Amino acid sequence: MTKKVAVVTGGSGVLGNEFCKALAYNGYKVAIIGRDKEKSADLIKEIEANNEIxxxxxxxxxDRKSLEDAAEFIEKTLGSCDLLLNxxxxxxxxxxxxxxxxxxxIANKPDATSFFDLEADGIDFVFRLNFMGTLLPCQVFGKQMLNKAxxxxxxxxxMSALCPLTKIPAYSAAKAAINNFTQWLAVHFAKTNIRVNxxxxxFFLTQQNHKLLKTDEGKWTSRAEKIITHTPMARFGEAHELVGTLLWLADSKASGFVNGVVIPVDGGFAAYSGV
Ligand SMILES: NC(=O)c1ccc[n+]([C@@H]2O[C@H](COP(=O)([O-])OP(=O)(O)OC[C@H]3O[C@@H](n4cnc5c(N)ncnc54)[C@H](O)[C@@H]3O)[C@@H](O)[C@H]2O)c1
Incomplete structure (x- = not known):
């Protein structure tokens, strides 16, 4: 079987690791994009140990220029991109x-950060990373995908995109923008052969949410307990539980008419009103 090329941004992260392995073991040569490629060294060793690429x-x-340089290098090394996972x-x-x-x-709590204290550069950072960090790779790698079958x-x-979580307004709005953009791009590319989902x-325990969910003593925070209570399956997800949906969306034989959708993998969180 000729292998396809998958580009995974954030591939060295907790969920990204699982995505990269799933794609590598299911017919893809994987290019892992991150700010520091050394962070992916162990992951690459593991994939290579399983005779995959x-x-x-x-x-x-x-940063569009750094993505363009990466795209050129990936095309020369592995071939042009068939699948982009942002x-x-x-x-x-x-x-x-x-x-x-x-x-x-709140004025009496010296360590508190109210809505009025949120800093523009923090909000801007979150929007750039999540929204622009999705749109720019679509521009750069989308060009390589245009002539594919x-x-x-x-x-x-x-989950924050569907109904915003408390405390994280920038992240919630940026992820909501990703849902909107997913629909927009699916329509825009509908006459090409690129599907966008x-x-x-x-909720999955990873380094990005660790501080919000675990205390220094390793116990659940009250926020983590709230999440578990609001998840009908009463637990956090395991990264490998995202893989089936990923491979299904990747496979045009299985999901060739699925376009412009956002699939929750959430133990029922989004379906539960709390009552
Ligand atoms: N963990 C969860 O419960 C959860 C839930 C919903 C959505 N998500 C989303 O899943 C994705 C993966 O998150 P994760 O939980 O594995 O987090 P993570 O922090 O483990 O991984 C994030 C990855 O993105 C990389 N990254 C950050 N900034 C970057 C940049 N400017 N350029 C290139 N790479 C950059 C990091 O180096 C890291 O590899 C994120 O989009 C996150 O918002 C996570």
Whole structure:
């Protein structure tokens, strides 16, 4: 079987690791994009130990020139991109309020960050990373996909996009923008052979949310307990539980008429009103 080429941004992350392995073991040569390619060294060793192909390429998803350089290198090394998975994303403390609800009381809490304290550069960072960091790779790698018989873009959204989570207004709005953009691009590319869909993971414990979910003593925070209570399956997800949806969206035989959708993989979180 001729292998296709998958480009995974944020591939060195917790979910990204799982995505890269799944693609490498299911017919793809994988190019892992991250700011520091050394972070993917162990992942590449693991994939190579299983006789599959992966390379790491340093690029910043918010910087078009670095993506263009990466795209050129990947095309020369592995071939042109068949599948783009936009996995790079995250939040920033400067875009995060400490309180769920505003009250006058906040003035008496010296360590509190209210909505009014949120800093423009923190909010801007979160928008650039999540939204521009999805749009720019679509521009750069989308060009390589145009002449293919079939190609796929898979964006990574969040529960926060459907109904915003408390404390993280910038992340929520940026992920909502990704949902909107997924629909827009699916329509825009509909006369090409590129399908565009997204996965909205529920809650998975990773480095980006660790501080919000685990105490220094390794116990669940009250926010983590709230999430578990609001998840009908009463637990966090395991990264490998995203793989089936990824491979289904990637496979045009299985999902060839699926375009412009955002699939929740969330243990029922989005379906539950809380009552
Ligand atoms: N963990 C969860 O519960 C959860 C839930 C919903 C959505 N998500 C989303 O899933 C995706 C993966 O998150 P994760 O939980 O694995 O987080 P993670 O922090 O482990 O991984 C994020 C990856 O993105 C990379 N990255 C960050 N900025 C970058 C940049 N400018 N250029 C290139 N790479 C950059 C990081 O180096 C890291 O490899 C993110 O988009 C995140 O928002 C995660």
């Amino acid at each position: 992966a390379i790491a390429v340093s690029a910043d998803v918010t 996995g790079a994303g995250g939040n920033h403390p400067k875009g995060t309020s400490s309180e769920e609800y505003y009250s006058e009381d 079939e190609a796929t873009i898979i964006n990574i959204s969040s 997204a996965i909205a993971p529920g």
